[in-house]
Amino acid sequence: xxxxxxxxxxxxxxxxxxFGLNFFFPxxxxxxxxxxxxxxFAGGLWGSGYFFQYLKVIEIVSGLFLLLNRYTAFxxxxxxxxxxxxxxxxxxxxxxxxxxxxxxxxxxxxxCIGYIKYYKSVFTxxxxx
Numbered sequence: 257x258x259x260x261x262x263x264x265x266x267x268x269x270x271x272x273x274x275f276g277l278n279f280f281f282p283x284x285x286x287x288x289x290x291x292x293x294x295x296x297f298a299g300g301l302w303g304s305g306y307f308f309q310y311l312k313v314i315e316i317v318s319g320l321f322l323l324l325n326r327y328t329a330f331x332x333x334x335x336x337x338x339x340x341x342x343x344x345x346x347x348x349x350x351x352x353x354x355x356x357x358x359x360x361x362x363x364x365x366x367x368c369i370g371y372i373k374y375y376k377s378v379f380t381x382x383x384x385x
Contacts, residue, residue, distance in 0.1 A: 261370040265322050268363040272319030272335065279312040294349035311338065329374035332367050339364040 278284050289295055301307045315338065318331040339360045346357035368375070 257370065261367065264363050264366050264370070265325065265328065268335070268360070268367060269319045269322030271360060271363075272315040273323065274319075276312040276315035276319060279308060290350055292349075294345070297345070297349055314338070328367075329371045332364060332371060333375075336364055336368065 290298060314334065318335050321327050321331045322335075343354075343357035343361040346353040
């Protein structure tokens, strides 16, 4: 299990670092803007003027911390809503990319399960001060 968690952590970290850096320093071929609902959604996020810069910084920082194995449980939680949105975007709006979305969400959930002992206190029904 330790080796599977190590491999998953490195893969997820690399995915977020590479795609995050690609936003600021394009080194992969650009994909055309999607059409339809996917294009409208992406266009709305682009139109905000800040969303993707903020998102990509979080992805890069979180991915680096996963690669360094520092504060891993925290950064897995920070990446979880991003992973869910990547999966849902591809599952609902742009089905051609569902393999990427599925890999990201599966890796994130697998790692959250692997680090479950760090989350147990969060699920305390009646916490005391």
